[in-house]
Amino acid sequence: MRAAVVAIAAVLSVIPVGAQSKPKAPPYSAKTAWGDPDIQGVWDYKTITPLERPANFGDRQFLTDEEVKRLEANAAKRLNSPPDENSPQGLVHAPYMTDPGQKVDEDRRTSLIIDPPDGRIPPLTAEAQTRLASRRTGGRDGGTDGPENRGSLERCITWGLPTAILPGLYNNNIRILQGPGYVTITHEMVHDTRIVPLDGRPALSPKFQQWFGDSRGHWEGQTLVVETRNFSDKLPYRGSGSGMHMVERFTRTGKNTVEYQLTVDDPHTWTRPWTLSERMRTSEGELYEYACHEGNYAMHNMLEEARDGEKAAAKASVKGVSE
Amino acid sequence: MKTLSACGAAALVLSAAVASAHHSFAAEFDANAPVVLKGTITKMEWINPHSWIHIDVKNPDGTVTEWMVEGGTPNTLFRRGFTRESVKAGMEITVEGYRAKNGANRANGRDLILKDGKRLFMGSSGTGAPIDGKE
Numbered sequence: 001m002r003a004a005v006v007a008i009a010a011v012l013s014v015i016p017v018g019a020q021s022k023p024k025a026p027p028y029s030a031k032t033a034w035g036d037p038d039i040q041g042v043w044d045y046k047t048i049t050p051l052e053r054p055a056n057f058g059d060r061q062f063l064t065d066e067e068v069k070r071l072e073a074n075a076a077k078r079l080n081s082p083p084d085e086n087s088p089q090g091l092v093h094a095p096y097m098t099d100p101g102q103k104v105d106e107d108r109r110t111s112l113i114i115d116p117p118d119g120r121i122p123p124l125t126a127e128a129q130t131r132l133a134s135r136r137t138g139g140r141d142g143g144t145d146g147p148e149n150r151g152s153l154e155r156c157i158t159w160g161l162p163t164a165i166l167p168g169l170y171n172n173n174i175r176i177l178q179g180p181g182y183v184t185i186t187h188e189m190v191h192d193t194r195i196v197p198l199d200g201r202p203a204l205s206p207k208f209q210q211w212f213g214d215s216r217g218h219w220e221g222q223t224l225v226v227e228t229r230n231f232s233d234k235l236p237y238r239g240s241g242s243g244m245h246m247v248e249r250f251t252r253t254g255k256n257t258v259e260y261q262l263t264v265d266d267p268h269t270w271t272r273p274w275t276l277s278e279r280m281r282t283s284e285g286e287l288y289e290y291a292c293h294e295g296n297y298a299m300h301n302m303l304e305e306a307r308d309g310e311k312a313a314a315k316a317s318v319k320g321v322s323e
Numbered sequence: 324m325k326t327l328s329a330c331g332a333a334a335l336v337l338s339a340a341v342a343s344a345h346h347s348f349a350a351e352f353d354a355n356a357p358v359v360l361k362g363t364i365t366k367m368e369w370i371n372p373h374s375w376i377h378i379d380v381k382n383p384d385g386t387v388t389e390w391m392v393e394g395g396t397p398n399t400l401f402r403r404g405f406t407r408e409s410v411k412a413g414m415e416i417t418v419e420g421y422r423a424k425n426g427a428n429r430a431n432g433r434d435l436i437l438k439d440g441k442r443l444f445m446g447s448s449g450t451g452a453p454i455d456g457k458e
Contacts, residue, residue: 082434082442089354089421092346092373094433097395097444099402144350154346156372170399188398288398295370298393301423302350308425 027222028252034180036198037222039252042287043280045165045260046101046172048075051276053111053119061119063108075102099170106279112167115275121238128239128269135236144306147299152235154299156292158211159189160235161228162246162262167278174280175287176250183217183224190292196226204230209242211235224250240269256282346372348421352431356422360390360430367410369397376432378416392418392432400444409443416443 030038048071063071078095079102087095105112111119124132143149152158164187165174171188178184186193196217204214206229214230226248233242244266251259258280265273348354362380374394379387394400415438420430435443 082436087433090348090352091433092348092393092431093395094444096442097399097403097432099399142347142350170396285402288401290371290396290398292372294372295368295375296372297375298346298351298373301427301429302347305351305423305425305427 028254029222030252030255032178036178036180036219037224037252038178039183039224039250039258040176040178041258042173042175042283042285043258044173044283045167045278045280046099047103047105047112047167047278048072048101049105049109049112049167049278051112051166052121053113057110057119059118061109061117063104063110068104068108071104072102075100093169099172100168101172107277109277112276112278113274114277116272121274122270122272124239125267125269125271128241131241131268132239144303147303150299150302152211154302156190156296156299158192158235159187160211160237161213161231162237162264164189164192164212165248165260165262166276171288171290173283173287183226185215185226186287188287188290191290194226194228203227206230206242209233213244213246220249222251226250237264240264240266243268253279348431351423352421353424354421356424358418358420358422358430360392360418360420362390362416362418364410364412364414364416365389366412367407369400369407372396374400376410376416376418376435378418388428390418390428390430392420392430392435394432394435395444403444405444414438 032038032040079098079100080096082096083094109119113119113121116122142151147155152160158164168189173188175186175188176183177186181197181199183196183198184193185196192212194212194215196215198217198219200218201216203216208214208230209232210230211232211234213228213232215226215228217224217226219225226246228246228248229244231240231242231244237244244264247263247265249259249261251261253259259277260280261275261277263273263275264270360378360380362378364376365379366377368375368377373396376392376394378390378392380390381387395403417436418430418432419434419436420432423429437443
């Protein structure tokens, strides 16, 4: 094998540099009627490539052919097989009722995060660690006194950003629609829509905080750049604060492909910015409504069960006293 | 090296599995209370965020107990090939799942098996589409 590589390298070294480069495919250059790059469509971003590189891959950035084959076979098996003794307990969804994809991202990296080079979200700052510790003793602590103790996902408020555009168990789709001066991005998870102005207006005052932030866009060549700030600290992403700043870059690379890059920064939370890269494809179907509060029986059930648990505990304690 | 790659594969699958879940299993169901329910479907609620299947379970004494079983999210089930024709009232079904923590007649559906042994919400191939005629 090594001899073959050396032989190929030797052959390559005598070929003039110019002759080695393949003719490049022309960039996808479809335009809207008013002349903007056309990135409209329903885009599917599901993938089994994890956000962060599992520690045991160490510094390795790319999967081997054999690993890709095995991972995709395992994912297909998991998705198309009934649960068995190896399936973890305590899953809200049996794996075969989910839609997380069966393929690794086309660039075959070991993580979606490409920077920092270790493929992982950077460490929290000391300030963020203190903030997190106080948050845990405050609201939204997973308690069951009332719905306010539960997170935004369980309350069907919003998945928030960047969560609503990161691959998950299902609803991994967005719809992009364009009009003169605006782009809209509708996230299937939980059908939130961002209406992104492109006219260069300034960002909202930091006094305004929104669950889904506030986005502004502009074009850099064929790439749509969307900057989002004004986040609410009611919905932290892995410890983030209201100062989180997202820069997204959407580049249509073909009729059915969009390259997506996201850089997240919050100096009050992480020791450095981090960036992920993923590829989106034309969705096989439509974007569906996910009116999450429609039948959110789980909220009622969780609170009811907590009250029943308290009653049972009180009864047991009275019984204990009387004995 | 081989062991290392195997671990890597497992970790990749695992991180995808825990990526997002709509609500907490532990706050609603008891992983130590598995149930097996045999009954007849009375109603399928194609409802967000998760579907619920209602079944009548016949008890040994002849009485009937109504149960409701949590299933996948409608968008996902539809993408995997299921329509309202796939899950109908009157179908006999066996549910393996976990019961509600407070002992209510609710369960999380881990496996749903039809009378002929086929799995409900289980496709024939990669697309998981029982309506595509391949089954």
